[in-house]
Amino acid sequence: MNTTHRxxxxxxxxxxxxxxxxxxxxxxxxxxxxxQGLSIGDMSSAFNREIAWMSIWAVALSIIIFxxxxxxxxxxxxKFREDKHDAPPAQFHGNNKLEVWLVAVPVVIVIFLxxxxxxxxxxxxxxxxxxxxxxVLAKQFWWNFEYPTIKADAGGNVANGNEMxxxxxxxxxxxxxxxxxxxxxxxxxxxGQRAAMPAVKKTWQVDTDRAGVYQGNCSQLCGASxxxxxxxxxxxxxxxxxxxxxxMKAYRAPEPAAGSPExxxxxxxxxxxxxTKAASCAGCHRIQGTPAAGVVGPDLSxxxxxxxxxxxxxxxxxxxxxxxxxxxxxPHVKPGALMPTYDxxxxxxxxxxxKGGVLTDEEINALAAYLRSLKLPEEAxxxxxxPVIGASGNGGTQ
Ligand code: CUA
Numbered sequence: 042m043n044t045t046h047r048x049x050x051x052x053x054x055x056x057x058x059x060x061x062x063x064x065x066x067x068x069x070x071x072x073x074x075x076x077q078g079l080s081i082g083d084m085s086s087a088f089n090r091e092i093a094w095m096s097i098w099a100v101a102l103s104i105i106i107f108x109x110x111x112x113x114x115x116x117x118x119x120k121f122r123e124d125k126h127d128a129p130p131a132q133f134h135g136n137n138k139l140e141v142w143l144v145a146v147p148v149v150i151v152i153f154l155x156x157x158x159x160x161x162x163x164x165x166x167x168x169x170x171x172x173x174x175x176x177v178l179a180k181q182f183w184w185n186f187e188y189p190t191i192k193a194d195a196g197g198n199v200a201n202g203n204e205m206x207x208x209x210x211x212x213x214x215x216x217x218x219x220x221x222x223x224x225x226x227x228x229x230x231x232x233g234q235r236a237a238m239p240a241v242k243k244t245w246q247v248d249t250d251r252a253g254v255y256q257g258n259c260s261q262l263c264g265a266s267x268x269x270x271x272x273x274x275x276x277x278x279x280x281x282x283x284x285x286x287x288x289m290k291a292y293r294a295p296e297p298a299a300g301s302p303e304x305x306x307x308x309x310x311x312x313x314x315x316x317t318k319a320a321s322c323a324g325c326h327r328i329q330g331t332p333a334a335g336v337v338g339p340d341l342s343x344x345x346x347x348x349x350x351x352x353x354x355x356x357x358x359x360x361x362x363x364x365x366x367x368x369x370x371x372p373h374v375k376p377g378a379l380m381p382t383y384d385x386x387x388x389x390x391x392x393x394x395x396k397g398g399v400l401t402d403e404e405i406n407a408l409a410a411y412l413r414s415l416k417l418p419e420e421a422x423x424x425x426x427x428p429v430i431g432a433s434g435n436g437g438t439q
Contacts, residue, residue, distance in 0.1 A: 077256040078431035081229040085251040088165060088232025095161045099154060106150065168244055172214040173207060179217070179224035179237035179259065182266035182377060183339050183352035189216075191290055195330035199289045202339025203272045203352045205257070206423055207231070208282040212246040225260030228274045230430060234260055249276045253430040257353075265377030271353025275423050288421030292342065293330030295414055306411025307331075309404055319383055319398030322408075328415060338380065345416035348424050351375050364409050370397070 083089055121130065133139055176187040187200040207213045217226050219237040227234040231247040249255070259270035277285060297303035311333060313321035322341075323333035329342035339352075350360035350367060354375055363374065371380035372388035382388050382397025383405065389395070400408070417423075 083230040168214040172212040180220040182270040200340040227260035228257035302407040302410040305407035317399040
């Protein structure tokens with residue numbers, strides 16, 4: 042497939058799907074939460090400012106060309122109307138001067154546009170060594186954000202599922218890849234869009250001057266829950282970002298008190314319940330500071346601090362409410378989710394009908410209690426007092 046075609050296809054599908062995604066979200070959430078918009082014209086990002094600067098020149102030049110060609114066309118049509126004698130039109134073959142002009146003008150235009158493009162690419166593409174590095178992994182239908190330079194004291198790299206933290210006022214280098222099909226990382230407020238392709242790692246940089254929570258979506262049709270493959274970008278001022286990442290680095294999942302619901306949740310998370318065929322969660326998920334080191338599903342280390350659930354499908358209070366149905370039967374509330382059911386119901390994963398394991402309501406509640414206990418210290422809550430950019434509706438719960 043030709044790259045240009047694929048690219049324009051992506052762009053078209055993005056525009057075509059945006060209203061659908063909004064409508065789907067409105068229907069699914071009953072409009073009770075704030076909608077958070079995407080803006081391709083957010084000038085708080087140096088990336089977006091550069092693109093806007095280049096576009097102004099390109100559009101201005103296009104207008105000049107359009108006017109020039111239109112003038113030439115109408116002038117010629119008027120001046121050289123067919124005359125009554127049907128004489129052959131004047132020939133300019135051999136008119137070297139005219140031919141040189143006809144070649145030179147388009148060449149100059151193309152060179153000018155090329156210089157503009159190459160200039161912007163040279164500014165936007167190189168990744169400075171000091172840029173904050175984040176590895177972005179896209180999978181059906183969620184995101185993982187890993188900080189390859191921040192080794193957790195408890196082992197492994199600091200990572201967070203579906204909520205990406207970045208510092209303001211400096212370039213952030215994203216290395217984007219996919220674990221299955223092609224997805225699209227698209228958080229336009231912080232700059233541009235990149236395809237996330239399996240077995241390919243592409244690095245590019247984003248940035249923003251303004252602290253805030255930004256919306257991110259998947260921009261490449263990737264399956265049943267393409268519209269439910271969202272994420273949040275939380276941009277924090279440098280000092281707060283550093284403090285938050287330091288807290289994440291030092292974090293170890295709390296050890297539940299013996300006999301508490303959290304303790305039962307911990308045990309189920311780590312071991313599952315083999316007698317009712319309930320698979321352990323640890324096989325697929327990582328929790329920093331515990332033996333759980335699965336990489337099949339999103340990192341849950343800071344689950345209690347996260348405000349979204351199901352890759353941005355629900356937010357705030359709604360996300361809290363949905364945790365129980367989610368644990369019981371994720372594929373029933375999110376089409377195509379690969380997490381097994383835990384209420385014994387059937388679900389389809391990878392084209393095959395499967396039967397989930399069984400946990401009692403008490404056990405599901407215990408799992409939920411354990412997950413909610415996975416909290417960063419209060420001062421490292423990255424949602425606190427951060428403005429939600431582009432929010433509309435009733436203000437939601439953020
Ligand atoms: Cu992933 Cu659409």
